[in-house]
Amino acid sequence: MDKYFLKEKCPQCSHNLKIGYKYCPNCGILISNDGPRVKRTSFISKKDFAKDDIPLANTLINMYDSFSKSINASDKILNADIYPLIVKIDEEVEILKFNKEIMLEDGSILANDYKGYYFKGKPNSNIFVNKKLLDPNKKYYLLNNDLIEVNGISLIYTILDQENVAWNKEPLGEDFLIDVDFISFKNERLYIKPSPNGLYLNNKKIYDEIIFNNNDFLIENSRMFILKDNYLFYQDELEGYQKKSKAIFAVNISKDDFLDVDIKEKVVMTENGPKTLLKDIKFKAKPGELILVLGSSGAGKSTLFKEFLNQDNTKSTISIGNIDFARNFNLVKRMVSTVPQFDLSRDNDTVFMTLKNSGELKLPRDFTKDENLLNDYVLEILQMMNLDKIKDSLVRDLSGGERKRLSIASEYISSPVVFLLDEPDSGLDGYNARSIMANLRTIADNDKIIMLISHSPDRAIELFDKILVLGKSQSENCGKLAFYGSPKEAMEFFDTKNIETIVDRLLEDTDYYIDKFREGGESELPI
Structure with missing residues (x-):
């Protein structure tokens, strides 16, 4: 039976892994720790080999050193303006x-x-x-x-x-x-x-x-x-800012640097051949905007979010200012954070340690060695998310709303520029859902761009700056842009008095609204 060294940490997000993991439970990439594995218990050394095997030892040591440098290099600050x-x-x-x-x-x-x-x-x-x-x-x-x-x-x-x-x-x-x-x-x-x-x-x-x-x-x-x-x-x-680590500002952008999204086409291969998921998605957003993403099932809402961290689609261009996401992928991994629908927190950790561990993983290593600075920053994020009073509570004792806020805080601690959330208010009552949205409004006001999917937006619609609507084209069988603008403009466009019925209107004749918006002209896209 073949044996392979156990991957102890995820190569993408450094999450601790165990035997049996096929996918990283933190970021979701394929790990394949599900086969027969052995765990290395000591470093490779020339003395571990017979004299005749010295060339092999040198080769393995060089491989290990190269791997070690690669892992550590991922912690470096990639923004040229951030340095000690x-x-x-x-x-x-x-x-x-x-x-x-x-x-x-x-x-x-x-x-x-x-x-x-x-x-x-x-x-x-x-x-x-x-x-x-x-x-x-x-x-x-x-x-x-x-x-x-x-x-x-x-x-x-x-x-x-x-x-x-x-x-x-x-x-x-x-x-x-x-x-x-x-x-x-x-x-x-x-x-x-x-x-x-x-x-x-x-x-x-x-x-x-x-x-x-x-x-x-x-x-x-x-x-x-x-x-x-x-x-x-x-x-x-x-x-105040002079008392903080530069790591917090490692990927900040200017207020004049727009997010520019232009997805001409998103195609995947299936058993039946190529399939187009998205087409003609073009919009801009600026720092400080909270954007609601709406769309019918299969319209490509989650696919749109995945494109932000996709460096292989030659028919997609996403940039902020002069930073092209595909060409600056290592930097962009620090600039974009996604919050999954289900939290992955460890039940037996405290709220404070959960957030601190997240900071240690996601902030540049050279800027987290000062424990006092890191602790102060963790407390600042806990206060922003209304979690400071329960910082010593165990995760397993939190309510649904508190766990949601902790999941958001665990991603926000890396101070991303673009924040993508898939139904952060799902399963919550009206009070907790509105509280989550208020927290996200506060984050957006710190010059962040937040895009989120929600099926109950009317509970806090006044908090949103823009609404982006995706519709699944009936003629082309793929997701296309059906509207992008302010909440007031959206209700006028779809002739409705509330936001939640927009999807219902869209389903009546999706292509009608796609064509209606396209005919408005790209020059009229609100920015």
Whole structure:
């Protein structure tokens, strides 16, 4: 019987897998962990092979290394505008963009590889990281707020959005003055005392008053203070966004960047030959819009959503601004999130840990290593989704509406630009359905584009900006665009006083409405 190595993580979404999985339970791609498998319990090494098998060992090791690099590379930030920063402090403060290798005067380098961002010193030099002596012959992989001291220069590694924060320089002495109450100058020494926001001295939290020594590094609510050569260097008070990881903005787009969808044809192969599922679907959407997708059974609503993550259809073009989805597929996987109709949460996890684990999987790895930042971000999303009061509850104890909101939060935590939801209000009563829609309205207002399928939209129709209607053409037997515009325009177009009867009107004569909308002209498509 043939044996194959068990796939322990999904190659697309990194979800933990087990024997017996044919499809990934998280993202749904084909895994085929359903045959006879063995699990590797140790790394491949040359010593595991006989001397005559060294060439084979080299081949397998190279294969494993290549696979490892491929998996880790998927965590990299693909947006060229998102990178860590290096705060270089000598006599003055200089902000260095860590978007390429940085070479210091003594030959030390700051660079990154498939494992992350690292510092490597010049051999035989004395280098300190967070007050500890560093081995200069090895790469040191950096964490947020690491302080590197090399040849009298201080370097701070940060993943926060602080490129434009102003710095100040204040000499110690009788005239010392600063705008915070947790730092004071007395008896010719600088002292710090605990703050309600928490104080971290050299990356360790302090609980009592302590002396602020030369080359010490202090963090208060993400704001930096460093004492160097009897000068206190410190940042201006921060704006809200400057306290957050850049990962949250990794795939953000401009308010002027429209989503442009043009699906000329979507064809699949069946046992009876090629079959057209969609044809002539063309529309635009802008950040901040909540879009309802309606259509009769078989009109292609779910197929439309799948096209957003389909890089193989040459007759389909989907883009945002200058980002073509098919040509920038790895970036687009971060830009687009889909929420399935049924949640996949683990019943024995808490709400908080479910969302945190989702963030660890979906956010760029180099930007989730700071646990405090990640925890704060998780709490922010829980508050947005009205889940903060039950953050310690087990998933199995949640109501249907709470589980729906948690499923949405688990996808939204990756901060996608385009959010696709298949019946997020299914199975819910009117109150919970409206609550879900209100949450989605809040998300859309954060410059996101949300498209959702719902069969009971009239409960919250005032929350929607646009309605997209698909109809299954009777003459061509495929889904086509029958309407795209505001809710008011939709009711006028279909001559109805509510949204839910639009599908009924469509079924009376689908081609009539498809032709009626097409004859309006593409130039009149509302954007």
